[in-house]
Amino acid sequence: MTALSVGAAHALVAQPVAPSTPTAAGTLITNTATATFNDETNTPVPGPNGGPPSTSNTVTSTVQAVPAFTITPNTVDRTPVSAIPGAYVTFNKYTLANTGNVNGDSYAVNSGALDLTTISGKTVQTPGTVYYFTHQPAGPELTSPGTNGGQTSLSFTNVDPGSTKDFWVVYQIPTTATDGSVYSSNPVGHRNTNTSIPNNVTDGSAPDDTNNQNEANITRNDSFSVGPNGFAPGNAPAGTQDTTTSPGYTIVASGDNQTGTVNVNAGQTTLTFTETLQNTGSRTDSYALATKLSGFPAGTTVKYYLSGTELTSATGITIDGTSYPAVTNVAAGATVNFTVQLTLGSVTAPITTTPVATVQVTSQNSTAAAGGAGGLKGTPDTTTDTLNVRAAAFGDYLGNVLSTTPTQAQNVTPSTSGPTDVKYTMAVSNFGTITETYVPTTAGTTINQVVIPVVTSTGSVNATPTPTPVRFYLADVNGEPTGPELNSTNPLSVPASSTVTVIGVVSVPSTAAAMNTPLSFVQQLLSSTASPTGVPAGTAVTTLTDGTYTISGTTYGVPNSDQFTVKSSGTLQMSGPAGTGKTVVNCGKLLTDCATANTEVTTNDVKPGDYLKYTIRAKNTRNGAVNTVILQDILNANVNFVSLNAALLDGLGSTVTGLPANFAYRYAAAGSSVGTAAWAQLGTGFSNSFDTTGAPMVVSAGSTLQIAVDSANAQNVIDTDDTVSAMHTVVVTIIVRVK
Structure with a gap:
């Protein structure tokens, strides 16, 4: 090692090093210098304890x-997301990083003001509550x-x-959000003092x-x-038939x-229509239902059903404060069928306008978007x-008014010349x-028919x-x-909302028997209308009965039995046609010849002592029995x-x-009242008795004779029980002798 010499210049060149975590605040960086040297003998000088000498x-x-920190991504790095109204959006993910040198830092994160107020020229709108999660939210968290578990702010410690x-940000897009709008929140980080x-x-x-800021x-x-x-789009081909909604009916769509x-008239007043609703929007929606009625009678009701359950x-x-029946929670793209049940009110007057029910469906989502008050918003589909x-x-039809209560009662007197028509003014x-x-x-x-008892040729009454x-x-x-008679080949046609007057005619025969009680019948018409749109052939034929009509299963009025009474006609005929009146036969001098003499005349020549046979015939030509x-x-x-x-002959003689054929008789002498005389049974006949001079001893000349039909009980009391049937003839034979 060479000792550092004073005056020598050396440079230490810094070598590149990898970035590292900054030195933590509060760290003490210490430095102590040492020196070593040799003595004059060039021997290293030792330091204390083996260390450097200096x-x-x-x-x-x-x-x-x-201190420093970052939250990423920043506004400029944001990744926009797409959302629909009412949905929750999630932004994945935000990262807070401690980029300073302070250990144990803590931070608060919450929503702050936006730093962009417009995006693409659109004003940025803020949502409601913004929630924060420290993990990836899922399921109900979204x-x-x-x-x-969502929090409106976060606190991070010991970072x-x-x-x-x-952390992750979640918030809901308001249901009122409009198409093309932009919503945003801005998570703001704040470092707390350490x-x-x-x-x-x-x-x-x-x-x-x-x-x-997110977007x-x-x-x-x-x-x-x-x-x-x-x-659902309203594009049913013309003539499309639906028989599933109301069994027995056909609904025709176009x-x-x-x-x-x-x-x-057949009691069918409720009809159900199936409507198809399709959610072509981008999210689940609910739909308010309403119906406008046009042309329906008062009292008409509307009900809605979904899978059999009334809405x-x-x-x-x-x-907007008003409740509506609704089809709820229809998923985007889903199709739902619901039914509309229409029940008519009482139809007691002409329906002049074809009834039309306009079914209105309004989206709750679009209603929320429209806002405001005063009823449904948005544009309904119908x-x-x-x-x-x-x-x-x-x-x-009386007094130009159709009546459901009166009975037209008439009297008719048969004509001997032919049938007599009884007419009834009716209306549909x-x-x-x-x-x-x-x-x-x-x-x-x-x-539409009446049994009219008639007098037969024998004089009896045929009641059937x-x-x-x-x-x-x-x-x-x-x-x-x-015009011609109305029948199957010439039906009665009655236009909608109109009244047509008809005449019901009953031809009473000339032989109709007089009746004490009215004859009744009910007039009735049967629909021959071709099957109209919406009703299969043969379904619920309409019958109209005089005086009644049926609404919603309730019959109003009662069947009117129109009536007529056959009145008596004719007389007890004693002159006129052959077989009636009084005739005489000259029997000659022998009484016994009267049994065979039959040349009846009304005028003849007689001689004293001749026997005369008078025949009186009285025929009941009336159309009923006579009495007394x-x-x-x-x-x-x-x-x-x-x-x-006396004898009684029927209509055939x-x-x-x-x-x-039982008779009674009585008599009274000239000048006396026969009405006070007692009746006696005629039996097989009554004969006078004479004295030796030939003078009558019982019935004198000039007396009054009365002969009566005593048919009830032969009680010698002539009253209303004693009758002579129609067409019957009473024949009385009286034999006298010319003085």
Whole structure:
């Protein structure tokens, strides 16, 4: 070794070294110099204890505090993320590094002011609460950070130089965020004062790190569509049929509309439509439901169902303080079917406008974006449900008003010249929205037909003849039948929302029997309308009964039995046609010849002592039985009464036997009242008796004879029980002898 010589110049060249962690604050850097030398004998001089012979004083340097830290990435290094409204965004990751020389530093991290107020010309907006995690968040930490460990600020302690701390930022994009907007937060770091630096080193200061802004670019898509079943975009091909919603019905779709038909008269007032809703937006959404009704009768109700469960405002969503039925939590891209159930109110008047239900669907997401107050915001999508309504009433048309309560009761007197028409003014009011055609119903013993008892040729009454049909005709301006009869080949056509007057006609035959009680029948029409859109052929045929109509399963009014009463006509005929009236036969001088003499005349020549046979015939030509029939004959003063007989003949001239042909008689002398005389049974006949001079001993000349039908009980009391049937003839034979 060569000793350093005074005046010699040497240079130490610094060699490159790898970067290292800075010397910690408070570190003491000490230095002491030593010297060795040889004596004059060139012998090294030893130092104390074997050390250098000469030692300098110690020089001490204390390392001062140079605090510093960084948070990365900085604003300029940010990596933008894309987000949708309502979503939580995460920025991975921030690193805080102690780049100073102070051991055990501590730091606070929280959200500070932004250092960029605009990005790409857009004003940067701040979110709500910003949450911090010291580990990579996952699961519920990303959806509900506030209740799953997220902190609004961080505190890091005991961070030595060269050490780092990682953290993550999570915050929610407001649901009101608009498309293209920018949201950002700025994690700001602050170093806390360190009072624990050794060797009484005074802490320094480090500026806050405030340029760590992140960037979330918002893409908002709240689009959706609603339309007919299976066609959310509203593009159903014309004529598309849906039979799944309402069994027995066919819903027909075209474009963005569905059409169905309800037959109110058959009690069908509820129709259900299936709507398809598709979320074409970028996030889960809920949809408020509302329906505008046009043309529906008062009392119409709307209900919504999802998988059989009714959707109500109580279980729906609230927008601006108003609750709505809703289809909730529809994932982005998902399709959901819900149903709209329409139930008509009472159809008691014409529906002049085709009922259309406009179903409005509004996105809750887009509503939030629109903001404000006063009802649903955003732009709803709509689809329409159209109803064909079949509803009509049929009844008596009185005073130009269709009535469901009166009964048209009439009296009719049969004519001997032919049938007599009884006419009933009726009307069909079509309350519905389609033209209806009707034909008379043919079923039922009292439907559109009436059994009219008739008098037979024998005079008896046939109570069950072939029913007489009710025929229908259009009414002219005078309320009289016009045109051909309405039937299956000529149906009645009634336009929508109109009333057509018809005349029901019953032809009463000339032989109709008089009745004490009205004959009743019910008028009824049957729809022959071709199957309208929305109802399969043969479904719920409409029957209209006089006086009734059915709404929602409830029948209003009662079936009206229109009536007519056949009144009596004709008389007890004693002159006119052959077989009635009074005739005489001259039997000659022998009484026994009266049994065979039959040349009946009304005028003849007689001689004293001749026997005359008078025949009186009284025929009941009325259309019903008569009672209390009494025939009277006053004997001429020039004849003596010989005998009396009576018989009853039916309509064919056959003799009636038994009680119906029972007779009683009485008489009174000239000048006396026959009405006070007692009746006696005629039996097989009554004969006078004479004295030896030939003078009558019982019935004198000029007496009054009365013969009565005593058919009830042969009790010698002639009253209303004693009847003579129609077409029957009472025949009385009186034999006298000319004085």
